[in-house]
Amino acid sequence: MEQAIIDKLYEIVSKDRIFTSKADLYAYGFDASIHHAMPSIVVKPKSSEEVEEIVKLANEYSVPVIARGAGTALCGQAVPIYGGILLDMTGMDKIKEIRIEDLYCVVEPGVIYAKLNEALAEYGFFFPPTPGSGDVCTIGGMIAVNASGMRAIKYGATRDYVLGLEIVFPYGRVRFGSKTLKNSAGYQVERLIVGSEGTLGIITEATLRISPLPEKRAVALASFNDVVKAGEGVAAIIAGGMLPSALEIMDKVCIEAVKKAMSIDLPDAEALLLIEVDGKAGEVKEGIEKIAKILEEKADKIEFTDDEGRMTELWKGRKGVLPSLSRYGEDMVSVSLADDMSVPISKIPYAIKEFQNIARKYGIIVGTYGHAGDGNLHTKVLINPKNVENWKKAEKAVGEIYKVVYELGGIASGEHGIGITKAPWINGDIETMERIKKAIDPNNIMNPGKMDQWKKSIIAYLRYK
Amino acid sequence: MLEKYHDEILSCTGCGFCKKSYYAYKFPQKESDFPKGKIMISYGLLTGELEEDMEAVKAIQKCTLCGRCEEDCPSLIKIADVIKATRNDLQLMLPEHEKIFHNFKEKGNILGEENFFKKGGSIVFFMGCLTNREMKDVVISLFDKLGIDVTIIGGCCGYPIEKIGRKTEDKIKKELEEREIEKLVMACPNGMLALSEFSSLHISQFVLSLGVDFRRNDKNYIYHDSAFLGRYLGIYEEPRQIIKRIGNLLEFDENGKMARQCGGEIEFRMAFPDEAKEIAEYLIKEAKEKNATIVTASSHCYSHLKEYGDVIDILQLIEENIK
Numbered sequence: 181m182e183q184a185i186i187d188k189l190y191e192i193v194s195k196d197r198i199f200t201s202k203a204d205l206y207a208y209g210f211d212a213s214i215h216h217a218m219p220s221i222v223v224k225p226k227s228s229e230e231v232e233e234i235v236k237l238a239n240e241y242s243v244p245v246i247a248r249g250a251g252t253a254l255c256g257q258a259v260p261i262y263g264g265i266l267l268d269m270t271g272m273d274k275i276k277e278i279r280i281e282d283l284y285c286v287v288e289p290g291v292i293y294a295k296l297n298e299a300l301a302e303y304g305f306f307f308p309p310t311p312g313s314g315d316v317c318t319i320g321g322m323i324a325v326n327a328s329g330m331r332a333i334k335y336g337a338t339r340d341y342v343l344g345l346e347i348v349f350p351y352g353r354v355r356f357g358s359k360t361l362k363n364s365a366g367y368q369v370e371r372l373i374v375g376s377e378g379t380l381g382i383i384t385e386a387t388l389r390i391s392p393l394p395e396k397r398a399v400a401l402a403s404f405n406d407v408v409k410a411g412e413g414v415a416a417i418i419a420g421g422m423l424p425s426a427l428e429i430m431d432k433v434c435i436e437a438v439k440k441a442m443s444i445d446l447p448d449a450e451a452l453l454l455i456e457v458d459g460k461a462g463e464v465k466e467g468i469e470k471i472a473k474i475l476e477e478k479a480d481k482i483e484f485t486d487d488e489g490r491m492t493e494l495w496k497g498r499k500g501v502l503p504s505l506s507r508y509g510e511d512m513v514s515v516s517l518a519d520d521m522s523v524p525i526s527k528i529p530y531a532i533k534e535f536q537n538i539a540r541k542y543g544i545i546v547g548t549y550g551h552a553g554d555g556n557l558h559t560k561v562l563i564n565p566k567n568v569e570n571w572k573k574a575e576k577a578v579g580e581i582y583k584v585v586y587e588l589g590g591i592a593s594g595e596h597g598i599g600i601t602k603a604p605w606i607n608g609d610i611e612t613m614e615r616i617k618k619a620i621d622p623n624n625i626m627n628p629g630k631m632d633q634w635k636k637s638i639i640a641y642l643r644y645k
Numbered sequence: 646m647l648e649k650y651h652d653e654i655l656s657c658t659g660c661g662f663c664k665k666s667y668y669a670y671k672f673p674q675k676e677s678d679f680p681k682g683k684i685m686i687s688y689g690l691l692t693g694e695l696e697e698d699m700e701a702v703k704a705i706q707k708c709t710l711c712g713r714c715e716e717d718c719p720s721l722i723k724i725a726d727v728i729k730a731t732r733n734d735l736q737l738m739l740p741e742h743e744k745i746f747h748n749f750k751e752k753g754n755i756l757g758e759e760n761f762f763k764k765g766g767s768i769v770f771f772m773g774c775l776t777n778r779e780m781k782d783v784v785i786s787l788f789d790k791l792g793i794d795v796t797i798i799g800g801c802c803g804y805p806i807e808k809i810g811r812k813t814e815d816k817i818k819k820e821l822e823e824r825e826i827e828k829l830v831m832a833c834p835n836g837m838l839a840l841s842e843f844s845s846l847h848i849s850q851f852v853l854s855l856g857v858d859f860r861r862n863d864k865n866y867i868y869h870d871s872a873f874l875g876r877y878l879g880i881y882e883e884p885r886q887i888i889k890r891i892g893n894l895l896e897f898d899e900n901g902k903m904a905r906q907c908g909g910e911i912e913f914r915m916a917f918p919d920e921a922k923e924i925a926e927y928l929i930k931e932a933k934e935k936n937a938t939i940v941t942a943s944s945h946c947y948s949h950l951k952e953y954g955d956v957i958d959i960l961q962l963i964e965e966n967i968k
Contacts, residue, residue, distance in 0.1 A: 199675050201700035206689045207682035208675075212659040222675070251676065252661045268675070292668055315717075316664045441721055500719035506656045507721055513656045565655055644655060645692040 181220035181263070185241050189223055189265070192233045197224040197271060208266055211248070212313075213516050215256035215600055216643035219246065219266035226271050228346060228384035232353045235382060235625075238265055239350040242623045247378045249290060249318030254516045255599025257325060257377045261629045261641050267382065269320050275299050276385070284343055284359055285390055289320025289383045305390045308335035310426075311595070312499045320383050325597035326375035330426040330498070333553035334458075335391065337595065338374060344387035345370040349380065350621050359387055372616070377597050378627040380620050394458035397425065398468050398486040399494055402479040403449035407431060410451035411529025413478045414552040417455070418525055420474050422467065426456035427553025431532055433508065434501045434549040441504035444497040447481060451532075453552065454498055456491075501549045505560045512545065517561040517601060517638075518578040523590035525555040534584045535559055542577040544570070556594030565644035575639050579604075600641070603634035646733040647691050650726065654688045657681070657722050663714040666905065669927060672920040677704035680714040680724050687731040702737045707920065709913045710808055711872035711906035732810025741916040742809045753800045753816060755911060760799030767827035771817070771845070772799040773836045775911060775944035780832065780960050787964040791855065796824070802839035805912040813839075832960050833944045834873035834880075835910075847874065849883040849942060849959055858968040859890045866962070867895040867932050869950070870904035871943035884942040884959050891966045895937045897928065907941075909949030921949060929954035 189198060199205070199222040209218040220243075225231045238245045244264025251258055260266050272288035275296060279285065280303045287296060293314040297306050310329035311317055321327070323345070328337035344357025347369075357363060357370035373380060404410040410429055417427060430438070430452045439446055446452065453475075457467035468484055475482055485491055505514035523531050532548045539546035545562040559581065563570040582592055582605045592598070592605035606613075613632045617624070624633075663680035667673045676682040677700075686704050689695030710725040718724060738746065748757035754774045761772055761781055770784060777799055788795040798820060803813030821829065821843055829845040831837050837845050846854070866888045874880045881901050888894045899905050908914055908924030932939045932954060939956045941947040947958040 196674075202695060202698065203686050203689075203701035203704050204675055204677055206695050207677040207685050207704070210659050210681075210685050212661060224674070250661050250664060251659070251681070271674075295668070313660065313662070316661045316668070442719060503658045503660045503662065503719035506658050511652065513652075514658055516658070643659075645694065 181243065182241065185237065185243060186221060188237050189221065189234065192230055192237070193223050193225060197226065198222070208248070208268070209259060210643060211251045211253040211256065211258040213254050213256040213259065213599060213601055214643055215259040215261070215641040217259050217261045217641045218263065219260040220263040222266045222268055224268040224271040228348065228353060231267065231348045231382050231384050234265060234267065235348045235350060238625050239623055242625060244628050245382070245625050246627050247320065247324070247382045249321030250292070250313070250316045252313040252317045253321065253325060253599060254519050254596045255601040256641070257597055257599040257627070257630060259600070259641060261600070270318060272384065278303065280305060282359065283361060283390055284387055286385065286387050287319050288385060289318060289323070291319045293317050293319060293322060300390055301393065304393050306393050307341065307388055308391050309338045309341065312502060319386060319388070323374050323383055323386055324377050326595065328595045330428055330551050332551060332556070332595070333427055334423050334425045339371060341389040342370055342374050342386060343389050345373055345383055346385035347373055347381040348384055350623060350625055353384070357387060361389065375597065377599065377630055379617060379630055380626055394425070396461045396464045396486065397456055397458040397491065398464045398484065399491045400455045400468055400471055401483040401494060402453045402455065402475050403447040403481045404451045404453070404478065405449065405480055407451040407532050408529040409478045410453055411532070411552070413453055413475050414528060415526045416474045416478070417471060418553065420470065422470060422474070424455050424467065424471070424553060425458040426454065428454040428498055428550065429528065429552035430454070430498070430501060430549040431547060433545060433547035434505065437504040437508045437547060438497045438501055441507040442497060442500050444493055446497060449480065454494060501547070502558065502560060505547045505562060508545065508547070508562055511564045512562040513565055514560045514562055515565060515574070517574055518559050518581045520550070520556060520558050520594050520596040521582065521585040521590055521592055522556045522594035523585055523588045525553070527588040527590070528552050528555065528557065531557060531584065531588055531590070535581055538577050538580045538584070542573045544574055544577055546577070551594070554594070555590070571639045571642070575637065578638070598631045600630060600634045601638050603631060604638065606632055647687060647730045650730050651691060653723055653727055654684055654691065656720055657684050658720055660719070662717050662719055663724065665717045666713050670923050672923050678707065680708070683708060683728055684722065684724060687727050690731060690734070697736060699737060702735055702739060705731050705735065706739055706742070706809065707917055709872065709906050709908065709910045712876045713872065713903070713905060716903055729808065729810070735810050738809070739916045742912060745912060745915065746806060746809070746811055749801050749803070749806050749813070755801050755805055761797060762799050763795065763797035765794040765796035767796070767825055768793050768830065769796045769798060769821070769824065769826045769828070770830045771802070771836050771840065772797055773831065773833040773944065774801050775948050776832045779944050779948045780958060783960050783964045784832070787960065787967070790964065790967050791857070802833070802836035804835035804839035805910065807839065808910070809912050834871050834878055835945065837878055838873060847880055847883065847942065848963070849887050850880065852963050853883050853886060859887070859966045860968055861890070862892050864892040865895050865935065865937035866892045866940045867897060867935055867937035868900070868940050869897065869907060869928060869946055870900055871941065871946050872904070872906045874942050875904055876902060884940065887959065887963060888940055891962060895935050897931055907946045907950050909943070909946040911945055914949055922953070925950050925953045
């Protein structure tokens, strides 16, 4: 990177918030994906004004700018593959406003999801999208990939809660959206930014809709001797007019991985459904009874609990599936490939069966779990990452998995985004995306090479050497 | 050494859950301040993508090895072991670590102080550097009150030196091997870990085994689990049992296996005083809110925490209240 740019960055941001050592650049080159690349410099802005000046400078010199929150992205969104300026947004971590009576809050992008909910809980409110990484991820990152999680079936995804954004585009700082719950006053560019993965602009402030916390929650854990029966159970719950606050599925590989890694008490089964109902006490009781009736004939066993400790344990087990798979077998680790496809709800059992067939064909292990209630599945590919042949096999398997997904009427990503790892399977018209990108970012400085711009093999910039 | 942990590092999914407990502090300002960053830097050093320099050394040394982050890691990565193995392969040393290493070699005491020795019977108390500085008189008085003619051996166990990745001599081990020891007692978990082959007892375990009585008071005491006494040695209950016999035992919100460290490990706080201060003040604040005196069971913890708040070590608590 040109010295002139570095000198100017020191004029914008104090030196204790600029990192240039090789060790720091190396550490910042990872997110939670299979990719790694080093930025040229890391800058940690404290204000919208600083971000604006940095982006302006980068645009002037045509240098890439990549925003990053906690680095929990699973598809390489925060990996600076062409170097450039990496913006560590965690320095902008203020909760600026909480307006309970108006149902919104205003936050900076570096606020940790769990901390926002801690603050809102004091008022009996919450920000409902519940990503598995919620204890550590940032709101900015959630918006950038339109994150959601297990409660999306009832509460929706991050996009449904973004009322307004302040965004720094290469040409300047702008605002879209409002503090009102309804908005029909022009292009809703704030919604376009949700899921844009930093390829258009940098989010510097977000106005988010909030919801009252439910009075009570209860959980049912149903075990099945056949994954198809579990899938039928899901379809029956939805068709029965139920709207649980979570409806999760785990296949046998995932059940075993969690039991092994986390010592959590789960039944031995081919598939588990974890179903949460929330609301007023009476509604919860009624909901759980109705679900019990629906699943009665299909499930082998059903456990109900409203005990906080057991519910926390069960959710801990569910959230821990992803990393626990890393401990599933000797010499095998869980790598983030084909990680969050969405299919029509009724197609889930077919998808899981097909994924297992593909895994067998290529001699790899694929664990499947996810948000069955909204059709969003997660698969994890387990391979020995030190063997190049394994990556080749995995890439082929991933291609076949996505072929099945699209044949079933699904899409490549429900909540993790595209980045590099899912770039060949991006959804929608590429030319339109390119036109939008060019209009906003003509010099292609905003997180270049991601999403529709990545045209090569996904086994690239591997973090595993 | 680090090569042994190659697969362990690859098993890290990079999920970042290890950052959770760090969010309580202001000092983690960049990726390499978090456990994930250190694991990745270890990987870079292992693969040769990263060359060792002082910044890499600083990142790898800025960790107490307390293991709290491992409790949040769903992949069960042995984070502290990976970091320790990385340190073993480092060539460069932080200036503060050079100082304690020099003291260790020259004086057999990482603080560069005179070690204390006392001849006595077959009950042996290993003093260690921090206990020697903070609690020497308390130890002598306690054994007097217990009516035990204790043998006291001073010197550095070498554990802080091992923690920074340097090899130690077996001077103390040889000294202990030459003695007839009925029971080896220590007040410092560092020593218990370094000299683990001698099956030592923590002072709280030893005193409990004697069945002594204590004077009771109405004070609130909040017990701070030392990471090394707790997570490493599995000793959680004995100090609590003693506290309960003396006063009211309160707990930190995160305690036992989930306890937060205090930043008191000497090699850490010498190199990173500001970080160590912030970590200590986090515990002090909670203790104040609960209107309680912190009880430590490690001389490292005591000598650090006492700088910032109301603290008593289990040695003092026993010595003051034994009947």
